[in-house]
Structures are given as structure tokens and as C-alpha cells.
Amino acid sequence: VRLAVIEALGKQEGHVPIEALTRMLEDKSWFVRLAVINVLGKQEERAPIEELKKVLEDESWYVREAAVKALGKQGEYVPIEELKKMLEDENAIVRVAVVQALGERGEHVSIEELKKILEDKDGEVRAAVMKVLGKRISIEELKGMLKDKDGEVRVAAVEILGEQEEGMLIEDLKRMLEDEDVKVRKIVVKVLGKQEKYVLTEELRGMLKSKEGEVREEVVKVLGEHMLIEELTGMLEDRDRSVRAAVVRVLGKQGGHALLEELKKLLEDESWIVRMAVVEVLGEQGDRVPTE
Secondary structure: OHHHHHHHHHOOOOOOOHHHHHHHHHOOOHHHHHHHHHHHOOOHHHOOHHHHHHHHHOOOHHHHHHHHHHHHOOHHHOOHHHHHHHHHOOOHHHHHHHHHHHHOOHHHOOHHHHHHHHHOOOHHHHHHHHHHHHHHOOHHHHHHHOOOOOHHHHHHHHHHHOOOOOOOOHHHHHHHHHOOOHHHHHHHHHHHOOOOOOOOHHHHHHHHHOOOHHHHHHHHHHHHHHOOHHHHHHHHHOOOHHHHHHHHHHHHOOOOHHHHHHHHHHHHOOOHHHHHHHHHHHHHOOOOOOOO
């Protein structure tokens, strides 16, 4: 009941009872406290900053995270120093929220302060800092991060390298195609597939043998136009539905009556994802989808 009341009060634009909701920050249920913070955090200049700062010490990390996010949206009233102290929070998800909040207030947080957080013991926190810093991380630093023990950090390093105009570390990235983490291999395929000045077709084609469907799917997406029709049609029998759907979309761009007839056969595929891809392709080609 209390949650329903809070939700209803939160919809009263310009008339949200701030004081009444603030008192509910002491409710025994963390669900209620969380709901209250989500409403108060949207009140801009009416948000009770001091009361929200007190909630940073709540016993529930869900509530602390919500408080960090709410405070991080308060423009010039963001309590930077209080948020910085939360970098010592025991919960990594809370620390990630702090990093994101501080990252949006760059004029109050130095690059040195952000880089200091790269020493955090949790990979997700380090990855969050890397995304905030972006190209402000040197190529040499990124090269070292490609060897980090946490996959989240390696993924972030690859993403940032993919945005570099110079110093792409192509050879290092090619070696990352053998990374033990499927998320890393997938993002490497995506990044390398965008590098038009380098001929990487063969390296990426080799990843079509990956045991993970999501990697094969990414290869099809980035390499599709460079693959032979016969090669693609052969993958219409791939064991992974996402791969088959990706192949359908690539083939759909090739056009041709014979090819569309081949795709129509997949309207009987066991997966709705594949069938939907076929319907989309036929629709784009102006072909009438059979209704029988």
C-alpha cells in the first residue's frame, strides 16, 4: 500500500509533498525507502539534499546506490565531497554509481582523482572509471589493461581503443581474439570489423568457428558484406538462432528472387527470432509474406 501511495504522490508534478516523503526515508522497509528516493531524486531544486545525504549510510546497498544516483542529478548542488567518500563503500555496485555520478561532474573531479580509482579491487568499478576517462587514458595504459585479470576491464580497454584514430594496437587486439572471456572476444570482433584501413577479413572469418554463438553472430554482422553467398547460406543451419537471424538479415540486403525464396523456407524455423527476421527482410523487399 505504501509503495502505491508513493508512486501516486510522485506523479503530482509540482505538488509532490516533499516533507511527507522525506519522513518516509526512515521507513523500516528498504523497498519503501528506495521508492521514496527515486521520487525525491527527480524533484530538482526541491530535492531535500541534506536528507538524501544521510541516506548514504543506509544499511541497504540498494538504497545507498539510489541515493548516490539521486544526488548525482542535483546539478550545482551535487555534494561532491560526500560522494567521493562513498568510493570507500563496501559494495562495488554502489562504487560504480559513485564513479558515474562523479564522471558527470568533471569540472569538480580531476583526472588524477579518477585514475586513482583505477586501483579499486573490483573490475566493474575499474571498468566504470575507464569509460568515464575514455581517450584520456594513454595508449600504453590501455595496453596494460588488455592484460587485466577482470574481463570487464579488458572489454572497456578494447572499446576505448576502438575509438582511437591513431595507435589502435591492431596486433594486440588480434591476439585478444583468443581471450578466455566471450564478452572480450565479441567486442574485439566488433572493433576490428570497423577498421576499414586494415585487412582483417581472414582473422575475423576464423572466428566463425567460435563455439559461442554470440561471437559468430558478431562476425556475421561485421563481415557479412565480405562473405560469399554460399558461405552465408551454409550458416542458415547454424545451431544458434541469433546467428541464423543475423545471416537472414545480411542475405536480405543481397536481394535477388532466388535468395528470397531460400529465406522464405525459414518461415518454418523453430525459433520465432529467426522467423521474425525473415518477415522483416521480406517486408523490406516488398515481398508478400505467405499467410498459410
